[in-house]
Amino acid sequence: MSLVWIVVLPFAGSLCAAFVPSHARNAAAWLAGAVAVACVVLTLQHYTQIAEGGVAREELRWAPGLGLDFTFRMDGFAWLFAMLVTVMGALVVLYARYYMAPQDPVPRFFSFFLAFMGAMLGVVLSGNLIQLVVFWELTSLTSFMLIAYWYHRADARRGARMALTVTAAGGLCLLAGVLILGRIVGSYDLDIVLASGDLVRAHSWYLTALILIALGALTKSAQFPFHFWLPHAMAAPTPVSVYLHSATMVKAGVFLLVRLWPVLAGTDAWFWIIGTAGLLSLVLGAYAAIFQRDMKGVLAYSTISHLGLITLLLGLNSSLALIAAIFHIMNHATFKASLFMAAGMVDHESGTRDLSRLSGLYRAMPITATLAVVGAASMAGVPLFNGFLSKEMFFAETVFVSGHLITRVGLPIMAVIWGTFSVAYSLRLILQVFFGPQAADLPKKPHEPPIWMLFPSGLLVTACLVVGVIPGRTIGPYLDMASRSVLGPDMPFHSLAVWHGLNLPLIMSLMAMAGGVILYRALGKYQQGTAVVPLINHFDGQRIFEFLLEKLDSVAKGLNRWLSTSRLQVQLLLLISAAFASALIPLMHGGLPSGDRMVTAVNPAFGLMWLVGAACAIGAAAQAKYHRLAALSLTGAAGLATCMTFVWFSAPDLALTQLIVEVVTLVLLLLGLRWLPPRYKSIDDKLVPLQVRLRARTRRLRDLGLAVVAGGGLATLSYAVLTRQAGEGISPFFIENSLLLAGGANVVNVILVDFRGFDTMGEITVVGIVALTVFALLRRFRPAPESMGLPVQQQEQDAQAGGVPPDPHALLPEGSMMLPGVIVQLLLPVAGMVAVFFLLRGHNEPGGGFVAGLIVATAVILQYMVGGTAWAESRTRIYPQYWIALGLLCAAGAGSAAWAVSRPFLSALVWQPTLPLIGELHLSTVLLFDLGVFLLVIGATVLILVALAHQSRRGHRKPVTAHVETSATEPLAEPSAAHHATMHAPEPARLAQSVQTEARAALDANKED
């Protein structure tokens, strides 16, 4: 399982680091370092197996039917890359420990860092293409968080957003490409895909897949024309740039190209797409690098250029070029990381990275200067450094490229031009910063950084030198192993040597070096005070990107305005019309023939009942505007007719539930009525302008028309269904098995608590959540000013009592409510007993947890209605929130009890003991489940009603006048999100901002009051 561990360990470490206190930077650094080193060790363990040409594979089954498994796979190339990621990770952790300032929240940095490392290792070790894309997108996300680590800086936020937009969009293209690839091959398994190269290349979808995958890879590796995000990502802390933007993340793109090389490469399309992107990035990146003022800017453009080199090599469709590409991936990582580290150290110790201000630093920082010189020499491709070797291999490849005259002559020329540029910017970087006269006006007095900060850079630089001098003995076997794992048996002969004789590539190198020195001399003056890149300054990817984003925004806004409305009435009108129309469509062919089922004769009583019911419904519709209470009563009557219908047509459970829900809903709405504004029929309609009246009339007519049509339509539809035979459904199963399998006679209840118990579980969860939402919404409830005062009736009642407020601790409510008070108190235990009765018999007779719960809730709310809120609340012993929690726990417990005997969730367990006197008992976890439903329904209903009833108590309070000063000085009076923000973020800017929010909220509150 050690492959899985390599990926899991960093994520676990990330989680741990997230919980380390924000000042404990040493603990976080030790943790991150330990994880990185452990991953190095785990990777090393696989070496012997991989070196023999084996492939390590580990699988975790997930959804095999869909071809989705967690597959981890390590071959030579993956091993080399995993080593790169883990070793670099360990070095960067050490570097970051000394780089990050103590006042930064360092554990958060390491948490993101480790998450990134895990994601990157996931990409490298994925054996399934879909899984690879998931990890790929994870690297984009984590890199977003790392770039935006100093999120108080606008450039960091902007850079992070840009990087995420570009790379995540590329990731989506990659996903599409991978899906096509998987479709062609018939599997997402990497081994199978890698073996199907011929099939893929011959397929008609090949080009589409190639373009999509190339988009993914090129965005990730910051290749032209998507390169612009990388320089902006330099706003990240330097350790992030070292790790992500030189060694690992930007290499993910070229990693993928190498990985899929056996499948996709070898065609003209590949050559032109990948090769062109690589060539343009190679030359333009190097050209732009010459003119940067920021040290990291130079390195960023140089990275684009070097990644372009790798991409171009891969695009050349030659096995030797592939070997060179893998070699350069490693070389670039070592020298560029060391240079980024040097740039970070210069920044850290001198306070600036501006090339026009820095000068002569070698006197103050001799070790840093030496390290940077070696790194830059390798970057420029000076002999005896590793950069020279891969550059020579590149030159050789360009010389031997076959085909068109343009490519045959053009490529070597471009290569020399690139070489010239890279020598020029390397020279400039070193000479400007470390040599020349000593700079006088630096923000800090520069000095050498701590030894452990120098150490990682030193190690990398040593590697550059050792590999550069004896390549065959050091990197040789590993490179051979990695290349062999990609190329398979047709591995060409190659030799890593410093001296190949005086050949064309060497001459090209010499020309580039001479050219670079001349170019640097020639540009010397020009470069001093400008960051403008001549010739290509106008083709700024960033500007195009922002322009596109803005356009996208405005188009979306326009579409939104055009296609949607914020007005509820219009939305509902469209919704109902659409529903009606879609119901009509199937009737277009052949209409609606009459059914064949026997129609039963109309029972006059039933007809009369619905005559009343319909009248009540229409009456409610007519009265809901001006006579709310009447409308409420009429709706209740219609509900009663519905309830009777359930009784009539053999649905006792529904009737019971409907009846009690009817009561509870009525109480609920009555409680709400108090807070609605009064509405009187306007006495003089003539005051309203004629036009407005006419418009209102047309609208009403339209709505009436729609209502009649909708009602008629649903009536017709219902009639059509009722006069047809029922189709063969699943119902017979439930009826036949209810007693047999579940031991319950009441099939409806058995379906709810046993057969479909999982649905009910979800349902009661929803009810609980709704209750809590209602409670939460009402806590911040601000009644409208005119409904603040006591209602007239209550004022009269208070006047009768002589202005003395009722005593909440009295045994019984005072005055006329005393007698009802006695009755209601006596009712509570009776209601409880009735509820238990319904609960217990629910399995075999009408009843069950829902009904029982609602009965208790009704009894509780009666106490409120009769005794008053204050009186009832002074007696509350058990809080409804607990009932909700208990109910859910009970139901979940009943469900998970089945696990104890290795049966699936919510299977019923039956226990039939025989007790003296009572006889045989039938006990089952289903009863426990129903008990959970019961408890939850009590809790939820009571919580909703009580929360609403409680509002009448805050109603008499004086309106809260929140003043700017008081609310700003009393932050704990009413804890709110804004206050939390103030307490946790000490920066003055945030403080000011939150005070501002406060002030605005207070102003709003004033307006309301």
Added chain:
Amino acid sequence: MEIVYALAIGVLTGSGVWLVLRPRTFQVIMGLSLLSYAVNLFIFGMGRLAVGGAPIIDALKQADPSLYDDPVPQALVLTAIVIGFATTALFLVVLLASRGLTGNDHVDGDRDSDEAES
């Protein structure tokens, strides 16, 4: 009976749709109540209408599906009734909050359209 049942659904739907399209929040909440009756009856009707066939198995008789009413729509409606209550409560509270925040009871919290009553 079927015709009465269908007409009842039609009237409830019609009243509900009319109310749902009104501009006052209370009207909408009443409309939703009426609509939910209609929808519950409609779903219940999918099991066809039967008198005296409550789906409670008589141990003496056999568990023959033809003797009993369809239990599945009943189970669905039972769930719908309870959830309907919960959503009504939620809507009521949202209504009250919006009333407090906007100072009126228009569905869009829109003072300007108060004049153009409909």
